Amino acid sequence: MLTSSLLLLASFGVCLVQSATLEELYLHNAPSFPRPYVIPHYANSHAVTIGDQLYRFTVTGPSSDNAFTLMSTNAPSSGALGVLPHIHKRHSENFFNLKGRFQLWAQKGADEQQARLLTQGDYGSVPRNTTHTFQILDPDTEMVGVVVPGGFEELFYALGTNYTSGTDTPFVPAVSNSSSTSDPSIITSLQKFDVYAQLDFEPRRDLVNGTAPVDNSNWHTGDNALGTSGKPYFVANGYGPKYLSSKYGYQVIQPLVTKQAQDANYTLSTISLSRQTKDNTPTYILPGAAAFEVLEGVLMIQIGNYPVATLYTGDVAFIPVGVAFTYYTEVPFTKLLYVNSGSNGVDSQLIKGAKRMSTPNPLVLELATIEDIPAITELWFTVFNDPGMRHLIPDTPGAHEWFTEANRTDMLTKPYQKYIKVVDANTKDTQGRARIVAYAKWDLAMPDERGARFPPWHGDMPGQDCDAFFGGLERARRRVMGDRKHYCKLDPRELTAYLLCDCC
Numbered sequence: 001m002l003t004s005s006l007l008l009l010a011s012f013g014v015c016l017v018q019s020a021t022l023e024e025l026y027l028h029n030a031p032s033f034p035r036p037y038v039i040p041h042y043a044n045s046h047a048v049t050i051g052d053q054l055y056r057f058t059v060t061g062p063s064s065d066n067a068f069t070l071m072s073t074n075a076p077s078s079g080a081l082g083v084l085p086h087i088h089k090r091h092s093e094n095f096f097n098l099k100g101r102f103q104l105w106a107q108k109g110a111d112e113q114q115a116r117l118l119t120q121g122d123y124g125s126v127p128r129n130t131t132h133t134f135q136i137l138d139p140d141t142e143m144v145g146v147v148v149p150g151g152f153e154e155l156f157y158a159l160g161t162n163y164t165s166g167t168d169t170p171f172v173p174a175v176s177n178s179s180s181t182s183d184p185s186i187i188t189s190l191q192k193f194d195v196y197a198q199l200d201f202e203p204r205r206d207l208v209n210g211t212a213p214v215d216n217s218n219w220h221t222g223d224n225a226l227g228t229s230g231k232p233y234f235v236a237n238g239y240g241p242k243y244l245s246s247k248y249g250y251q252v253i254q255p256l257v258t259k260q261a262q263d264a265n266y267t268l269s270t271i272s273l274s275r276q277t278k279d280n281t282p283t284y285i286l287p288g289a290a291a292f293e294v295l296e297g298v299l300m301i302q303i304g305n306y307p308v309a310t311l312y313t314g315d316v317a318f319i320p321v322g323v324a325f326t327y328y329t330e331v332p333f334t335k336l337l338y339v340n341s342g343s344n345g346v347d348s349q350l351i352k353g354a355k356r357m358s359t360p361n362p363l364v365l366e367l368a369t370i371e372d373i374p375a376i377t378e379l380w381f382t383v384f385n386d387p388g389m390r391h392l393i394p395d396t397p398g399a400h401e402w403f404t405e406a407n408r409t410d411m412l413t414k415p416y417q418k419y420i421k422v423v424d425a426n427t428k429d430t431q432g433r434a435r436i437v438a439y440a441k442w443d444l445a446m447p448d449e450r451g452a453r454f455p456p457w458h459g460d461m462p463g464q465d466c467d468a469f470f471g472g473l474e475r476a477r478r479r480v481m482g483d484r485k486h487y488c489k490l491d492p493r494e495l496t497a498y499l500l501c502d503c504c
């Protein structure tokens with residue numbers, strides 16, 4: 001065992017010393033055996049055309065020892081499906097939008113058919129035995145595909161026409177609406193490539209705001225959880241789980257496929273990183289093959305004994321099992337798509353020491369209504385829980401009732417008191433209503449007009465202490481605010497601006 005490891009190290013050493021120039025790191029086509037390499041965006045990459053679609057394969061079965069295939073599809077917009085509906089029994093397929101727009105359909109067994117419109121950075125997971133198809137909708141669209149295990153490119157080699165271009169154009173800009181397999185007799189003959197046609201599948205067209213079904217998908221409106229093992233799911237750009245690692249500069253890891261959620265053999269994530277120096281970056285040696293594709297910014301990566309390579313959007317770096325590498329960026333923001341065979345890649349390692357971030361939800365300012373009063377009472381007792389306030393208004397059912405009744409009466413009988421609330425539309429309270437996260441009671445009247453601030457104290461409350469404390473507040477108000485009304489009247493919709501700016 002020891003001897004063979006030493007031999008392995010020795011053979012790596014020899015290999016790396018012999019080929020340590022940048023020219024040798026850069027390839028135009030994925031190699032026929034695993035070795036470190038970089039393929040620039042739009043390099044030939046075993047390109048084939050199928051109809052209008054131009055497919056490139058930057059990581060292949062042979063180049064990754066069958067760990068995964070990394071591919072891209074560039075195509076003009078099309079009025080037709082990109083491929084007839086089908087399933088794969090042995091391959092998991094991942095769709096990522098690098099640019100443009102495409103629509104993706106997926107249905108597992110008798111589950112409801114799902115459809116999403118994917119824009120830049122959006123992701124769709126198509127596990128094995130899931131019927132799926134897609135359609136390219138914008139003139140300059142690029143889908144990035146990750147297929148596990150590797151070798152799936154064989155299908156496209158067999159179906160397509162080899163393509164070369166003097167200018168490395170993304171695609172040939174002609175629109176003919178041709179799908180990659182419009183002929184049912186062709187797609188039904190592809191079972192040896194793990195393609196099983198599902199010609200009865202009717203892609204639904206009832207998308208609203210990019211999703212069908214419309215309910216509960218939170219498509220570009222709220223959190224998108226990773227799906228459970230074997231089921232398709234979709235993660236809109238920035239709406240999935242996020243982890244902040246501050247160990248080596250700042251890195252935000254957004255997992256798309258994890259071992260925990262999908263029980264998968266590989267992980268897929270985006271990693272966004274801040275500027276950092278090469279000295280502050282660790283060296284990784286991984287037990288699985290890995291690849292980076294730059295989505296935005298500029299990636300510096302050093303693999304094995306090769307010099308540091310500089311990668312731009314769409315460029316791909318491949319790192320075989322056991323080869324040391326380090327990566328960083330010298331620009332303020334760089335975002336990468338990262339795929340790793342096995343479950344202990346850079347993404348999983350970073351997530352272990354990182355903080356879970358929450359998606360900022362849109363908070364909404366609204367006028368509160370009579371139905372909100374009990375929730376406001378509960379929120380008040382949750383927040384004002386210091387011993388001094390607990391002494392004055394104790395946490396008893398009687399005091400809760402007094403508080404609720406005081407506000408209910410005020411809201412019903414004092415139109416010059418305005419109640420506003422801020423709700424988090426994405427979380428629900430125990431009544432199933434949008435949760436109130438903040439409230440305010442704004443009194444337009446002067447103290448003399450409105451009379452006593454509170455009704456008589458409840459028996460659970462210490463009357464003298466309440467008089468002293470709340471009476472003191474009332475006196476202080478008169479002293480500080482005087483007789484002047486320190487507000488101007490605004491439309492409720494302008495209230496936000498008013499509260500933010502102190503402009504009146």
Ligand SMILES: *[C@@H]1O[C@H](CO)[C@@H](O)[C@H](O)[C@H]1NC(C)=O
Nearest residue numbers: 029045046047157161162163
């Ligand atoms: C197409 O390209 C592949 C390599 O990507 C090569 O093996 C094959 O022979 C080519 N086919 C034709 C018809 O030129």
Ligand SMILES: *[C@@H]1O[C@H](CO)[C@@H](O)[C@H](O)[C@H]1NC(C)=O
Nearest residue numbers: 065066067068148149265341
């Ligand atoms: C996991 O990966 C290995 C090698 O990449 C492969 O042979 C195996 O079939 C995979 N297992 C699953 C469940 O995909």
Ligand SMILES: *[C@@H]1O[C@H](CO)[C@@H](O)[C@H](O)[C@H]1NC(C)=O
Nearest residue numbers: 077078079080175176177178
């Ligand atoms: C492509 O399909 C669209 C929508 O079906 C149609 O309007 C358009 O004329 C077609 N274009 C071509 C070149 O066939």
Ligand SMILES: *[C@@H]1O[C@H](CO)[C@@H](O)[C@H](O)[C@H]1NC(C)=O
Nearest residue numbers: 088089090127128129130230
């Ligand atoms: C896919 O479906 C086939 C039957 O068509 C079944 O034999 C196989 O186990 C399924 N694979 C997975 C991963 O569910």
Ligand SMILES: *[C@@H]1O[C@H](CO)[C@@H](O)[C@H](O)[C@H]1NC(C)=O
Nearest residue numbers: 207208209210213214215221
């Ligand atoms: C679609 O989006 C618009 C604009 O955000 C929104 O007003 C509308 O309610 C949405 N439709 C559905 C069905 O969610």
Ligand SMILES: *[C@@H]1O[C@H](CO)[C@@H](O)[C@H](O)[C@H]1NC(C)=O
Nearest residue numbers: 376403406407419439440441
């Ligand atoms: C009534 O509700 C407001 C918030 O809307 C709160 O500030 C006030 O203290 C509440 N209680 C009473 C007894 O007025």
